[in-house]
Amino acid sequence: MTQGTPDYRDAGLEFPEGFVFGSATASYQIEGAAQEDGRGASIWDTFSRTPGKVLHGHTGDVACDHYHRLDADLDLMQRLGLQSYRFSIAWPRIQATGSGPANDRGLGFYSRLVDGLLARGITPIATLYHWDLPQTLEDAGGWTNRDTAYRFADYAHLMGEALGDRIAMWTTLNEPWCSAYLGYGSGVHAPGVTSGRAALTAVHHLNLAHGLGLTALRDAVRKPDAQYSATLNLHSIRGAEDAPEESQAEAIRRIDALANRAFTGPMLRGAYPADLLEDTAAVTDWQFVRPGDLELIHQPIDVLGVNYYSTVTVKMWDGVSPRTNADGHGQAAGSPWPGSEHVEFVQQPGPYTAMGWNIAPDGFESLLVDLHEQFPTLPLMITENGAAFDDVVIDGRVHDPLRIDYLRRHFTAAHRAMQRGVDLRGYQVWSLMDNFEWAYGYTKRFGIVHVDYDTLERTPKDSAHWYSELIRTRRIPE
Numbered sequence: 001m002t003q004g005t006p007d008y009r010d011a012g013l014e015f016p017e018g019f020v021f022g023s024a025t026a027s028y029q030i031e032g033a034a035q036e037d038g039r040g041a042s043i044w045d046t047f048s049r050t051p052g053k054v055l056h057g058h059t060g061d062v063a064c065d066h067y068h069r070l071d072a073d074l075d076l077m078q079r080l081g082l083q084s085y086r087f088s089i090a091w092p093r094i095q096a097t098g099s100g101p102a103n104d105r106g107l108g109f110y111s112r113l114v115d116g117l118l119a120r121g122i123t124p125i126a127t128l129y130h131w132d133l134p135q136t137l138e139d140a141g142g143w144t145n146r147d148t149a150y151r152f153a154d155y156a157h158l159m160g161e162a163l164g165d166r167i168a169m170w171t172t173l174n175e176p177w178c179s180a181y182l183g184y185g186s187g188v189h190a191p192g193v194t195s196g197r198a199a200l201t202a203v204h205h206l207n208l209a210h211g212l213g214l215t216a217l218r219d220a221v222r223k224p225d226a227q228y229s230a231t232l233n234l235h236s237i238r239g240a241e242d243a244p245e246e247s248q249a250e251a252i253r254r255i256d257a258l259a260n261r262a263f264t265g266p267m268l269r270g271a272y273p274a275d276l277l278e279d280t281a282a283v284t285d286w287q288f289v290r291p292g293d294l295e296l297i298h299q300p301i302d303v304l305g306v307n308y309y310s311t312v313t314v315k316m317w318d319g320v321s322p323r324t325n326a327d328g329h330g331q332a333a334g335s336p337w338p339g340s341e342h343v344e345f346v347q348q349p350g351p352y353t354a355m356g357w358n359i360a361p362d363g364f365e366s367l368l369v370d371l372h373e374q375f376p377t378l379p380l381m382i383t384e385n386g387a388a389f390d391d392v393v394i395d396g397r398v399h400d401p402l403r404i405d406y407l408r409r410h411f412t413a414a415h416r417a418m419q420r421g422v423d424l425r426g427y428q429v430w431s432l433m434d435n436f437e438w439a440y441g442y443t444k445r446f447g448i449v450h451v452d453y454d455t456l457e458r459t460p461k462d463s464a465h466w467y468s469e470l471i472r473t474r475r476i477p478e
């Protein structure tokens with residue numbers, strides 16, 4: 001184990017050759033052009049138009065207008081020195097209603113994006129699903145409908161055929177935890193359903209989509225060194241120290257089952273954890289898991305994508321004290337924790353980002369080390385990490401020392417995890433530019449590049465320059 005400063009601000013840390021430094025975005029959050037070139041509606045178009053669902057009624061109609069500013073944005077990535085770019089493909093641009101032949105104009109956009117990256121020496125990392133489900137599929141039940149997983153596999157096959165000669169790394173799903181539990185459980189994300197049973201049904205169908213999608217991709221891709229992955233927002237869970245040890249352990253076990261092992265179990269071990277099935281028995285009998293499904297889901301992957309922002313702290317509710325509901329994912333109408341509603345999420349020590357998320361690089365290090373201990377041969381990639389702060393442009397500059405400090409401490413945590421044996425291949429900072437932050441609309445700025453939503457002008461923040469230096473030198477700047 002390496003000795004470092006307790007605050008994760010070690011000096012002079014250097015990353016190895018081959019470690020890939022990049023940045024990440026997602027289609028609905030940046031593209032805009034919501035009705036152009038044959039794009040169909042997604043659940044986020046519908047949700048953002050539903051009064052009360054997204055702050056200030058913001059939508060992704062224009063977003064960062066990336067769809068129309070592709071070349072300039074690619075030039076910006078090159079100027080920053082990015083080595084990789086993680087983007088997502090909007091399914092409804094490819095299949096407006098979620099099935100049928102591919103729309104050439106939609107494919108054309110992503111083909112230009114990928115060619116533009118390659119021409120600039122930037123490695124493309126493509127995510128097939130970052131939450132913009134075609135609305136037509138939602139009308140038929142969305143992720144609660146088993147057929148959606150088969151539709152996803154068809155879409156994956158189309159993308160493999162179209163871009164499979166050029167994409168270095170494919171990711172099936174981004175954070176299926178959010179799609180299932182926030183989309184169908186708490187209802188704070190599209191499609192806004194509030195049912196524990198629906199959420200768990202969605203968990204399984206998302207897992208199935210991952211497995212079927214990987215198989216379809218592999219069948220279509222003609223690039224022998226292409227890599228395949230999924231991205232999970234694994235929860236880094238701590239026990240609330242004021243609670244008895246058994247209460248902490250039970251709460252940690254339950255949240256780990258729902259948040260983490262519900263995905264790593266089937267994807268990486270070929271089974272749902274027995275305790276998950278028990279914990280949720282009053283919610284569902286899991287009859288939607290059909291014979292053979294686990295074999296379909298349990299496909300080999302080359303890398304696991306990890307998104308990390310903060311930790312959660314839990315204990316079992318004692319039935320007396322008021323519950324705090326501080327799990328950091330917005331005000332819920334329903335529960336994102338089916339069968340474990342009696343777990344209490346307690347307020348965590350600061351400091352906090354503008355999301356109210358606690359800053360905890362130690363939770364990042366321990367998550368990576370735990371994951372490596374559970375799956376010692378599985379390489380990891382940080383597919384998202386970053387922070388929102390209330391940035392302002394002054395005289396054409398954005399001073400964001402808090403973001404620089406956040407990144408510095410989290411890169412340090414990643415470096416320490418590598419020193420402890422974690423096979424970490426790269427790091428994609430969230431996000432390249434400020435964008436539509438889901439239920440928070442445009443009120444939260446995660447970019448290393450500032451976006452003025454009136455003029456759509458891009459201004460690299462100090463953190464972008466800091467990151468450029470890190471990429472150039474492989475050393476965390478002081």
Ligand code: FCB
Nearest residue numbers: 026174175430437438446
């Ligand atoms: C993740 C999402 C990403 C972004 C960040 C802040 O959960 O994958 O799109 O919104 O959070």
